[in-house]
Amino acid sequence: MVDFVLVPGAWLGAWAWDEVAEVLRAEGHEVYAVTLSGLAERHGSDSAQVGQQQHVDDIVSVVEGNDLRDVVLAGHSYSGIPVGQAAARIGDRLRRVVYVDSNIPTDGKSFIDGWSAEGRAWVEGQLAESGGFWPPLAADDYVDQDLSDEAIAAIVSRSTPHPGRAISEPAHLVRPIGELPTTYIKCLMDGAEPSRDVAAQLKSPNWELVEQPTGHWPMFSQPAALAKIFTGLA
Numbered sequence: 001m002v003d004f005v006l007v008p009g010a011w012l013g014a015w016a017w018d019e020v021a022e023v024l025r026a027e028g029h030e031v032y033a034v035t036l037s038g039l040a041e042r043h044g045s046d047s048a049q050v051g052q053q054q055h056v057d058d059i060v061s062v063v064e065g066n067d068l069r070d071v072v073l074a075g076h077s078y079s080g081i082p083v084g085q086a087a088a089r090i091g092d093r094l095r096r097v098v099y100v101d102s103n104i105p106t107d108g109k110s111f112i113d114g115w116s117a118e119g120r121a122w123v124e125g126q127l128a129e130s131g132g133f134w135p136p137l138a139a140d141d142y143v144d145q146d147l148s149d150e151a152i153a154a155i156v157s158r159s160t161p162h163p164g165r166a167i168s169e170p171a172h173l174v175r176p177i178g179e180l181p182t183t184y185i186k187c188l189m190d191g192a193e194p195s196r197d198v199a200a201q202l203k204s205p206n207w208e209l210v211e212q213p214t215g216h217w218p219m220f221s222q223p224a225a226l227a228k229i230f231t232g233l234a
Helices: 014-026 051-065 077-089 117-129 149-158 164-168 195-200 223-229
Strands: 002-005 031-034 072-076 095-099 182-186 207-212
Touching: 002 014, 002 051, 002 077, 014 031, 014 223, 051 072, 051 077, 051 164, 072 077, 077 095, 077 164, 117 164, 182 195, 182 223, 207 223
Parallel strands: 002 031, 002 072, 072 095, 095 182, 182 207
Antiparallel strands: none
């Protein structure tokens, strides 16, 4: 049995992993789902000032504070960036990093640095208009992602604005992510091929690619299948 530390993507809290965690715990694993600072039950009026490095610290604190060993550390979407940094910091406590259809960290670059000029201008405009927050998606943005109406309604109703600093601060890697044992899960309904930076890392013998035939939020669309992938790494 291993310790799973599960980190949700933008706008979401630990609750996003409830169904996956239930399956893993039923199989005897320990599961620690993380709510990052400034989100969900940790959201407040000053949350816009929460930076990406605080999110890295949040993850490291869960691992070290609970004295976890043999850790499978998984990050979805945005959280792949702080997860990749935290994975290097926890040293020999790490069993494997799992990126769930996520961004991955590049030293010195932020979440939005990899976006097109048009996309970056769009998100920076949103931050300016919302007082430093990145507003959650609307229901229409979740269409054609293998999600039920009930799942979409739950996501939309429970999402909270994401701290703007967290997506604009650069990553700081203490070790190249290509050196870490890693599984990248590509959700095929969100694009058939990994991004260019992920494809480059997949050339490392330490990395493997797993494909899942669902949308970008597999913890809601196919939680049992995602849990099965996780347990295959345990």
